[in-house]
Amino acid sequence: MTSLSNISRRIIMNDPIRRKIISYLGKEKVITSNELAKVLSVSWNTSEKYLLELAVERLVVKIKKEGVNLWMLK
DSSP states (O other): OOOOOHHHHHHHHHOHHHHHHHHHHHHHSEEEHHHHHHHHTSOHHHHHHHHHHHHHTTSEEEEEETTEEEEEEO
């Protein structure tokens, strides 16, 4: 994991989905919403929602490319 605040760490550790997302991002470095949807077995919209929440919390960064959103740990 990257250097996260203690509060962010507690939030992640208490939420298995967020823990899985952060772990996956740590391994893959850059992912798409669609890749995460497949890993979590959820819809694209749901994976995008999770990633947007993490972006609001400043844990991940969204990179807009033509036709795709890329995500990486901050």
